Amino acid sequence: MKFKHTIYLLTISLFIASCSNTKFLPKGELLFVGSKIKIEGDSVTKREKSILNDELESILRPRPNSSILGLKYKLYIYNITKTDKKKGLKHYLNTKIGQPPVYFSKVNLDYNVKLIENRLDNRGYFKGRAYADSTSKNKRATAIYTVRPNFQYKIREIKYPTDSSKLGKAVTTLKESSYFKPGEPYDLDKIKAERTRIGAKLKEEGFFYFGPDYLIAQVDSTVGKHQVDIILKIKNETPNQAKKIFSIGNIYVYPDYSLGNDSIQKSIDSIQVYKDLIVIDPKKKFKPAIFDRALQFKKGDIYNRTNHNLSLNRLVNVGTFKFVKNEFRPSNSLKNTLDAYYYLTPLPKKSIRVELLGKTNSANYTGTEVNLNWTNRNVFRGAEQLTVTAFAGVETQVSGQNGGFNVLRFGGDASLTWPKFVLPFLKYNSVGAYTPKTVATLGFEYQNRSQLYSLNTFRGSFGYLWKENSRKEHLLKLTEITYTNSSNVSQLYMDQISKNPTLQRVIDKQLIFGPTYSFTYTTTAETQKKNTLYYKGQVDLAGTIVGLFKNGDALNGNTANIFQVPFSQFVKIENDFRDYFKIGYKSTIASRIIAGVGLPYDNSAQLPFIKQFFIGGTNSLRGFRARSIGPGNYKKEVDANAFLPDQSGDLKLELNAEYRYDFTSIFKGALFTDAGNIWLLNRDPLKPGAKFSNQFLSELAVDAGAGLRLDLSFLILRLDLAFPIKKPYLPRGDRWVINDINFGDKAWRKENLVFNLAIGYPF
Secondary structure, three states: OHHHHHHHHHHHHHHHHHHHHHHHOOOOOOEEEEEEEEEOOOOOOHHHHHHHHHHHHHHOOOOOOOOEOOEOHHHHHHHHOOOOOOOOHHHHHHHHHOOOOOEHHHOOHHHHHHHHHHHHHHOOOOOOEEEEEEEEEOOEEEEEEEEEOOOOOEEEEEEOOOOOOHHHHHHHHHHHHOOOOOOOEOOHHHHHHHHHHHHHHHHHOOOOOOOHHHEEEEEEEEEEOOEEEEEEEEOOOOOHHHHOOOEEEEEEEEOOOOOOOOOOOOOHHHEEEEOOEEEEOOOOOOOOHHHHHHOOOOOOOEOOHHHHHHHHHHHHHOOOEEEEEEEEEEOOOOOOEEEEEEEEEEOOOEEEEEEEEEEEOOOOEEEEEEEEEEEEOOOOOOOOEEEEEEEEEEEEEOOOOOOOOOEEEEEEEEEEEEOOOOOOOOOOOOOOOOOOEEEEEEEEEEEEEOOOEEEEEEEEEEEEEEEOOOOEEEEEEEEEEEEEEEEOOOHHHHHHHHHOHHHHHHHOOEEEEEEEEEEEEEOOOOOOOOEEEEEEEEEEEEOOOHHHOOOOEHHHOEOOEEOOEEEOOEEEEEEEEEEEEEEOOOEEEEEEEEEEEEEEOOOOOOOOHHHOEOOOOOOOOOOOOOOOOOOOOOOOOOOOOOOOOOOOEOEEEEEEEEEEEEOOOOEEEEEEEEEEEEEEOOOOOOOOOOEOOOOHHHHOEEEEEEEEEEEOOOOEEEEEEEEEEEOOOOOOOOOEOHHHOOOOOHHHHHHHOEEEEEEOOOO
């Protein structure tokens, strides 16, 4: 009850605070609280009125102070934190969170009327009219605009150039994909877009010097009742060059260009001719083949904008050049020909970088890590990139089990990346805007889990990374090898093994190798979209080929070994789908679905521990301790102060939803709910209720909570407070625990409230 009273009091306080904003107004001023638009007349339908109303509201200026549920909290914060000081908490709240009042005296009604009438004309409501008025009450003023649009004009016909010139014919051939459709409303924005479309298409056909400004769209509104004809013409003043198709002549590449020095002087010794390229590289820093792969133009090709942009993108994606500059010049010797020049400024060949990281992992461990990176960006003169990294870090569980089971990690990695496909006995020329890459890695990691055990992990891989476009990315590792052995196993851990034999798998020697493939599709970089998506699917095929030569039958105790270590055989499939839907300017609904399954076979009776599925924790089900849920409705009772073994499974289903709201550019809030569980494929007598069945939906764990995020761009600090609302390990019928929620009960809070401190967003 005390908690409910607090909420009521807070709500009333905010309401009173909102009402008191007007007392801070200067004498004679009114607070502008918004605009209303009234659309009158029978010339527009109900649907047209709704669309027009929303559009007209969006162009009116100024905007009133922002509010939530009618409460102008930012304005109130501004009013109560006014200060002459240039620093301090009050200054920060006033300038960063607060929002100064919008006075009605700053609203220019006549200017907004002109904006409305201009927009009516642009949308085909020719000769429409608007009138402005206002109303005020209790020192608050509202602007009222009465709009009387005319009938909206529709397009009757679109006429394209009829002359027989190359340019005129090229424009006419583009009419099939026109933005204009007979019968659609007249729209000035569509006219501008059509001119831009035609200009871009002509660039693809060799008209290098043609631009949209050389097109004019004439509108004839006398052809019928509320109808218009749109006549597209090429302007008479269009220069002759813009009417011609150009081809590619010589292609010059300056791979060691410097803005500060005269680095384009040529000498006989510095020029390398490679296929269609003339490479000026006096110090022979780069192999010309790099540029032949990147540049999409060949001598004699018709110029087109696509290959122009693809070439620039591929040069940038090589990863060796800091600046990429390009220009085309008319050839001195050939008619209607362009010589291409590429000026490339290299990054420093070698560099060292030190990174201090804050990180959170799926087991609720939060900590720091120091990375030392050494990079050579041109190892063999082919823009190959060699990166050697040494790292060390310490992690601790902020929430979850007690006992000081912290993690110490250190190790190193080396990776070599080629900006091409390295395919023995096969030549492959890639296309597209992105340079494909071949990546080889080799690494070692030592991990000491305090009071329990130490793990030594060796890993290596060789594979290919390529992007189809800005949305689609593929990663194929022909082989990925992981070898793990343990040491320093404590008596505490051995005692736990006697109670839970599955823990033995963590410290057993593990050898995993085989191909993996992952596909990523994302539109999250397209920030202008209201709805964006992310999907990543991955397939692991361990021990597939070697299994043809070494037969094992782990279920019957007969395992095959390599170097006296049993190798793993399994198929594992993972899917991660995310959706981000914007609600207004500051709100987003983020959701995620994770589904995965692992199928061991032949030489493996179960998945290796490091490849199994886990659930719960900071980036998963936040109302439950990390890796504590499942499998199924199984729950092992252990001493809360002792070592708590991680629960793992062969299948996983997880669903998350989060409402995010930006209070300011730095402070952001969230309300969320999570659901999910893991299961075993086969029955385990030591874990009753762990096997997957058709009752899996009733075994989903569910939680809810709220969070605060501090977004500093370079660091996102996340604080989430969550609690369970469904516990799958309780008897059927008692699993929903919503009625047990009692924030005022200390015992309930201790058992159910989970605090998560993390770096970055959960998804």
